[in-house]
Amino acid sequence: xxxxxxxxxxxxxxxxxxxxxxxxxxxxxxxxxxxxxxxxxxxxxxxxxxxxxxxxxxxxxxxxxxxxxxxxxxxxxxxxxxxxxxxxxxxxxxxxxxxxxxxxxxxxxxxxxxxxxxxxxxxxxxxxxxxxxxxxxxxxxxxxxxxxxxxxxxxxxxxxxxxxxxxxxxxxxxxxxxxxxxxxxxxxxxxxxxxxxxxxxxxxxxxxxxxxxxxxxxxxxxxxxxxxxxxxxxxxxxxxxxxxxxxxxxxxxxxxxxxxxxxxxxxxxxxxxxxxxxxxxxxxxxxxxxxxxxxxxxxxxxxxxxxxxxxxxxxx
Amino acid sequence: xxxxxxxxxxxxxxxxxxxxxxxxxxxxxxxxxxxxxxxxxxxxxxxxxxxxxxxxxxxxxxxxxxxxxxxxxxxxxxxxxxxxxxxxxxxxxxxxxxxxxxxxxxxxxxxxxxxxxxxxxxxxxxxxxxxxxxxxxxxxxxxxxxxxxxxxxxxxxxxxxxxxxxxxxxxxxxxxxxxxxxxxxxxxxxxxxxxxxxxxxxxxxxxxxxxxxxxxxxxxxxxxxxxxxxxxxxxxxxxxxxxxxxxxxxxxxxxxxxxxxxxxxxxxxxxxxxxxxxxxxxxxxxxxxxxxxxxxxxxxxxxxxxxxxxxxxxxx
Numbered sequence: 267x268x269x270x271x272x273x274x275x276x277x278x279x280x281x282x283x284x285x286x287x288x289x290x291x292x293x294x295x296x297x298x299x300x301x302x303x304x305x306x307x308x309x310x311x312x313x314x315x316x317x318x319x320x321x322x323x324x325x326x327x328x329x330x331x332x333x334x335x336x337x338x339x340x341x342x343x344x345x346x347x348x349x350x351x352x353x354x355x356x357x358x359x360x361x362x363x364x365x366x367x368x369x370x371x372x373x374x375x376x377x378x379x380x381x382x383x384x385x386x387x388x389x390x391x392x393x394x395x396x397x398x399x400x401x402x403x404x405x406x407x408x409x410x411x412x413x414x415x416x417x418x419x420x421x422x423x424x425x426x427x428x429x430x431x432x433x434x435x436x437x438x439x440x441x442x443x444x445x446x447x448x449x450x451x452x453x454x455x456x457x458x459x460x461x462x463x464x465x466x467x468x469x470x471x472x473x474x475x476x477x478x479x480x481x482x483x484x485x486x487x488x489x490x491x492x493x494x495x496x497x498x499x500x501x502x503x504x505x506x507x508x509x510x511x512x513x514x515x516x517x518x519x520x521x522x523x524x525x526x527x528x529x530x531x532x533x534x535x536x537x538x539x540x541x542x543x544x545x546x547x548x549x550x551x552x553x554x555x556x557x558x559x560x561x562x563x564x565x566x567x568x569x570x571x572x573x574x575x576x577x578x579x580x581x582x
Numbered sequence: 583x584x585x586x587x588x589x590x591x592x593x594x595x596x597x598x599x600x601x602x603x604x605x606x607x608x609x610x611x612x613x614x615x616x617x618x619x620x621x622x623x624x625x626x627x628x629x630x631x632x633x634x635x636x637x638x639x640x641x642x643x644x645x646x647x648x649x650x651x652x653x654x655x656x657x658x659x660x661x662x663x664x665x666x667x668x669x670x671x672x673x674x675x676x677x678x679x680x681x682x683x684x685x686x687x688x689x690x691x692x693x694x695x696x697x698x699x700x701x702x703x704x705x706x707x708x709x710x711x712x713x714x715x716x717x718x719x720x721x722x723x724x725x726x727x728x729x730x731x732x733x734x735x736x737x738x739x740x741x742x743x744x745x746x747x748x749x750x751x752x753x754x755x756x757x758x759x760x761x762x763x764x765x766x767x768x769x770x771x772x773x774x775x776x777x778x779x780x781x782x783x784x785x786x787x788x789x790x791x792x793x794x795x796x797x798x799x800x801x802x803x804x805x806x807x808x809x810x811x812x813x814x815x816x817x818x819x820x821x822x823x824x825x826x827x828x829x830x831x832x833x834x835x836x837x838x839x840x841x842x843x844x845x846x847x848x849x850x851x852x853x854x855x856x857x858x859x860x861x862x863x864x865x866x867x868x869x870x871x872x873x874x875x876x877x878x879x880x881x882x883x884x885x886x887x888x889x890x891x892x893x894x895x896x897x898x
Contacts, residue, residue: 308691310684310685310687310688311627311628311687312627312684341659343657343677343678344677344680347677347680347681348681348684350681350706351681351682351685351703351706352706353684353685353688361659364660364663365660365663365664365666365667365669368626368627368628368660368664368669369669371626372626372627372669375627387667390666390667390668
């Protein structure tokens, strides 16, 4: 049996950790990571792709684990001067991180598509597996809140997710196309893994790019629940479920994605929900899904791969 | 007699030193500095105004005197990463300098004119006198050389002024306008001072913005020669004269500017040229015009001011 091929859909930190785990147990040619780019924005004239950077820095071993974003051993000389000059300081920019943004901004202005820029950055950082932006087109998540319509980073970083979410829109998505390689990677894949990223603002944008959901349907799809108990490990996913009128739980995640899922991987503490999830036509697999450290990432990835391989051999 | 009002036209290092000298001996409201912006360019997506930055950093006491460009106590963290990522490294970007470029780029993208951005930067750096870009419009010096047409920074920094100059063009200048305040400052001035900047690529662009030369004509205009003997202190001015078929000298400077000049300030070693310059209808004043240190700047500025005041009271 030839090695399986996998596609992982990822947002920021949770997605990056899961992708890093998968990279530990798979060969680079066995895995493509499709990354949400609807968080992308332009700040101080720089084109910033927060999720792509988090995924790439994490895969390169260059992410700052304690801070949860940006690069390790980072310095802040430009940012300190930015503050002195009275420029907006709500989005922190490390010196080496800035070089990434300058590279991306200049490359895009030269007419290179984001997928090519991402490939160049991965090559320079020694990331061997395929990291693909969901689209080369600019798509921007807008959050409609109790305090008006906010760009995603404005909501997420500047306003610290405080405003109550009423609705979410991915501006520009209807006319967007998957980046080159995305549909090809999905079609070639034996299984698709939804990393434990925010369903509303990380996985949904990827699935909403015309053609991607259709390419995934019928594949073996395993999602790792971003909700444990009624909480999320990081970010506003649980708060968003609640504000959308849905109690946050692994069951809510299963209902959110619906029958595109073959299996939902849930935490052991949520085993009580297995039966309800199964009645949706979705398998469950329970484990310790919290990734506390790098060893946890690899261990969880190995469980996922073994589960998928076992299921595939069972039906063959 | 009320205090005189002065306008200085300036390019990069020589212009900045002279402006700094004038700032030492004049009140801020007595001096406006109009700065060449035809060296401006976009690099790695950043809008860079080398002459404006050199003038502002120098006036703020933040310029690096030994290097001759950029800021003192500068660090290079972003630039080191830029090199690691394989981006162009022929134009060096210090960390704090980068913050200036980010501020300018973001402000311009928000629709602020360059003159407003410059005013904001001056305020933040504590520069009290008026520093005006010659124009808010993008004007770009192109150098036609033995090796083809080059953008100014490409010629000046990347190619180190090596290609032989055949012709110089200020692209976009015909349709440009003086920045707000420029004509007003010239009209209000008792005298205009051409700093010892490159006649070809620093002073000529300023004089070529429609309306500026006409506003200056008839004023008392004193130029400080950027040529001492047959050499320039810094930059390619002497080389440009030679390649244009004109032996570089203070006389060549006088002939270059012609009778817009009331007086050319020359170095003592060029006193032999006084008679020939005078026959052009241009006064001469000879002194030690080399600015070796900050004290030289103030001393030279004081001599200029006293010469102008003496001339004005003589004709009244």
